[in-house]
Amino acid sequence: MLANEYGPSFAPEEVANLSAAFDAALTKLGLVDRKDPATASVAKLIIEVAKTGERDPERLCENALKILSK
16 A cells, blocks of 8 residues: 555555455445445445555455444
8 A cells, every 4th residue: 555645545456455345345234325425434444444454355344344333
């Protein structure tokens, strides 16, 4: 992960992992409407978890859902 003046930036393979985690989280939560504000919250949590260095899609998803359930 690289950082710039706009925030973190991720390599293409990292973006693929974040996308997979995001899609898995939405599926587990039963969210299908991408315009639902909850989907933005999920995306932000996935990114926050990724900022810690996690890159495995399953763990990204699990950790984001744990945070969301608090």
